[in-house]
Amino acid sequence: MTAHTLTSPVSRFLDGHLRRDAQARELSVARFMAGLSGASVVVAAALGPSIGWGLTQALMGLSAVLALYYTALWRVLRSGAFHPAIPWLNVAIEVSIPAVVLAFDLRFQGPIYALTAPTLVIWPTLITLATLRSNPRLALAAGILVAAEYLGIYFLFVQPLLPESALITLTPRFIATRAFFFVAAGVFTATLARHFLQLTRGALSALREQEVMGKYVLHERVGAGGMAEVYRATYCPEGGFQKQVALKRILPSFADDDEFVTMFRREAELCSSLNHPNIVQVFDLGRHGGTYFLAMEFVDGMPLSSLMRGLSRRPLPVAAVTFLGAELAAALDYLHRRTGADGQPLRLVHRDLNPPNVLVSRFGEAKLSDFGIARDSARSQLTAAGSVRGKLGYMAPEQAAGRPFDGRADLFALGLTLHEALTGRRALQGSTQEALLRATLDQELAPPSHFNPEVPPELDAAVMGLLEKRPEQRTASGALLRQQMLAIGGEAAPYPRGQALLANALREAQERNQKDKASDAGGQAPPRAPATARPA
Template identity: 50%
Template sequence: AKFMAGVCTVSGVLALCLVPMIGVKLGLGLGVMLLLLAGYYFAIIRFIGQGWFHPAVTWVNVAIEVSAPSLIFLLDAKQNGVLYALTAPPLVIWGTLIALSGLRSNRALSLGAGALAAIEYSLLYAFVAYPNLPPEIPVTVRPALFATRVVLLFASAVFTAAFVGVLNRRAEEALSAVRAKDVFGKYLLHERLGMGGMAEVFRATYNPEGGFEKVVALKRVLPQFVEDEAFIGMFRDEAALCSQFSHPGVVQVFDFGRFGDSYFLAMEYLDGPPLSRVLRAFKGSGLPIGAVVHLAVSLTESLAYVHERRAPDGRPLNLVHRDLNPPNVLLSKLGEVKLTDFGIARAVGHMQLTEAGMIKGKPGYLAPEQAAGEDIDGRVDLFALGVTLWECLTGEQLLAAADATAMVRNTFDKPIVPPRQKRPQVPQALETFVMDLLERDLSKRMPSAREALRTARALETQFPQGQKDLMQVVDMTLKTTVSSAVSLPPAARGTQATPIGPDAPTMPGRG
């Protein structure tokens, strides 16, 4: 965005300076268009600096950039005629812009840019140029040769996409080699596991003096947020809170500190996917029932531990996670289930509203009282657990909607269909357990994580193979690709999974 803002500003000023040479209409038209583009890019820079970004912005930017020659064509056609417009030097930049789109390291952008340029050029020829050509059309602009131009224009996008693919692979190989030797204090960074809006996570090796080594997940704050006091405060609070935890169902935090200009958090590393990736792999069919029961037991154990934590003086802390959802449930190849992301966990007496006036949490998993900004307790985590288990059983999203506002509205209004209506194989006792967690009326909801754990353990006696089922699910998810299919024995699940691509690990500490 900074590069394009600078180019557009300089080009716009240059076009205005060349008005005596290229004409008032063309010079002013080009100058105004380029300066407006510069204003757009400066606005994008400002939004990004404030932490806002959406992936669609990249596509919009490419569409704007690739459409610029079309506007130049129209200005040339009006000022100097269609013959000049069809042969004008500015049209050469179309291929350059397509190539530049590929430098964003996305082959789809190159192909999209080429397709858009070819379509725009064809439409301009058919509806603007061709009807106004003289009777004796020069050979170079006749339809047959023009069609060749269009094909070559799109071909440049195909070649660019192929080149970008090769370049990306080589760059990733080189980057992996560099990261393998990237020493971050006493940590040796390896491949990046994932990246969020404010931090990135690497697989790393804790490598102090003496030869002792331990594989960890190292979360590092992105450079642009190092000076964000609010985020760093939350980051530090997460480290302080999690360092007190010692439970097999909670991701451990080993270290927190600052190295150079960046803050980091070293956490327990798991070799499996987040539950969100598993749910996508089994979309439409749900997980084996035994695996869901194992998840229920493990997560209620974790919540009971967190909710019942006490201060060193014996005083109850009354902690609430506030952000239980599938990306924050991590799995291992051994069927272990661990709760992570305590970035917005707080004691009941210390809840704070966000700037928008709403309690923090993820839309689609908020309890009604949490979404309403009312006083809350550990039962909001039980509601979120109920949503998560319902989705594990059905393979669908319970409160899905087009946007976050609609999701919050669904929290209050959308009827909650019992899982057995979606999947008749679900045992009645398991359905009752999940629906008790999903009670909107607090007086009817499961009263505590400890009580939920007792119920879940009673269910576990009917599914002693639950951990093995989950191990199989994790193994199949890790092997799943877009073109492969996940299948389980009929005893485990009656339908076949619909696998889709993998995702990056969740970012611990994000609210």
């Protein structure tokens, strides 16, 4: 990844950020100027005995007008209205204030006082303040405008009133020199602003380079767990080829956790050998900046758990659930029948099938993800003594009890997931881990139709066949479950309507989530976060 490749996106990002922040900056300036102008009314009144009441009244009037203008502007900006011309107008007003004061001094105190009054000292400061808009052109324009106003007032109004024996510092040559310095101040502050912008771009580019994991450019973070986080990323090898991926990396604080790193590497090794349309693919495993990362297939959508929350726990359309069951059954059948290079069955078990690990794309595709604890059935109990891998509430009884289990444990977990999708409620419930364990081992489950009368008997039977407590009585394979789903007809048939109904449910959930986030954020909806593999 070359520096040139990074510079353009960084510049666009910084320029966009500065444009978005312009309203907030002008709001702060308006609030400050309103307060300063109000205070100036009091200061001008206090100077009345010294400078004369005519000049005092003029200055008080000017301060009052400015206070009203900036107060009105503050209210307008606070309401959300903004136009790109506002910073230019405000800079023009701010640097013209001394010119108006100079005109007042000339009117009430005479030309010599006007050209030597302390008020003129603030002019270069106001030019410098224009730099706060982070626009070099504004600072340069401010310096040119001040010089033009100063020269115009001098040659049109002040010079004709000067006595012939006026101070040499008030002659045209010295006035022109002052005007030159005003322009120079504008050039200097514009250069300063441009320099700071370049430094900022350089710092962002350096930071961006640190965030490039080999050939992967990170974008926004879309998920985070206790030990890992997931980013949307772009795979950018040489030659201009780009591919959007999900990049999952171990948090630096856990990069030295040997057990977790081993599990992370095992997920990469296993998933890299799996190639099925309903399983999230892993493309790469690498190490960068002292931590490991996985590059995975990017799924533009959301986890099934988020989808159901977005629907306020409302049951999914029955045909969408049968489609989901048929697709995930195909994924499990592929996983459980996977063989090694020698042709021998690997007897793989996912061990953690639950709604957060089922990703639904915006096209209604269903994909199984997060194989971090997947093992072959012969080694599935080779964890630390007394520990159980998986998520309570979605485990088969034999898995939760620590007894030997095989792929039928995944089918039980799929049954719980389909039951929840059909009813809008978790099948196994408990307020504590112990209560969930007891429910897993002992609770008799009611069929989905008990909670959702739209569920047909054939689907009831298929789901309840998955939820048999004894593995030998349970549906034997994903292939058999898929056949059961495909045999369901009528409105509940998985094809051809199921995928479209699932995609429609996803869009509804996304729209509701965006409205909720917009309400929490005061009316501005943040961008939608895509689904990726769930971080650990």
